Amino acid sequence: MIDELPPSVPGSEAQLLLRPRRILTSRQFFVLFGLISVPVAAVSGYGFALGNAYAPWFALLDLVIVAVALRGVWQSGDRYERIVVGEQRLEVRRSPDDAAVFQAHPYWVRLRTEGVRDAPDHLRLGSQGREVEIGSFLPPGERSELAERLRWMLAAASGRAPANEH
Template sequence: MIEVVPSMPDGHGAQLKLRPPRALTAHQFLALFAALAGAMWLVAMLGWWAGNVFAPAFALLDSVIVAAALRWLWRSGERGEEITVGPDVVEVVLLEARRTAPVGTVFRAHPYWVRLCVEKGGERISLASSGRQVEVGAFLGPAERRELADKLQDLLAAASGRNR
């Protein structure tokens, strides 16, 4: 998901907030876990009734593993990137999975010296300046990466004065 937020009141510059796409809401993730755990416990109880005394213990272990895997998957969807393009600076900030708190600035340069590199038909998008390079939007789908490349190209051209 790409969200464009104007960063300056005078209309110069913008901030792009990138988030990985999510197929399920939190409620749907919970319903998925309940369905999977319910099916595991139903089979485990049938196994226990047939004489397998270890089936409930296996179902408990399996439920914990599935819950941990779904939790990790949900948390990995909370990461993101913020790309600020202004008349004086281009900045890329990584956001961690916990409450979108910033991890730190990984790239900072003047927009006139920033190159937008689109490699392999849009599969990899990176910003480069002064020997430093950072990949952006790696978690986005192909169509969103193409959209990101177009928006970055327009914002960089406007910020550096190359669109005149």
């Protein structure tokens, strides 16, 4: 998901916030876990009734593993990348600590795409021998949209006309 954050002061730096799409809400994750738990508990109870004393313990272990996996999937949706583009700097920041992983003057930054133009596999920003991949968690269509937005933002920040690619 690509959100354009409004500048705090008119004419200041533009910001793009990139986040992975979440398919389910937190409530839906709990419902999903409940839907998984019911059949696991039923099969475990049936196995216990037939004489398998370890079935409830295995079911409990199974549900703990599923809960940890679902929590990990949910927390992976909290990551983000923030791209700040101004007249004097381009900066890429990443979660969890919002640390800057790339900084350069926008005039010298080049956007490189790999793969099909309408659905690139990789987007990279580079300057002076340094390069950083951006938007790796976005689907190909959104990476294409991101590439187009960044071309215009870089052109506007550096005073260049965006290159038309055919």
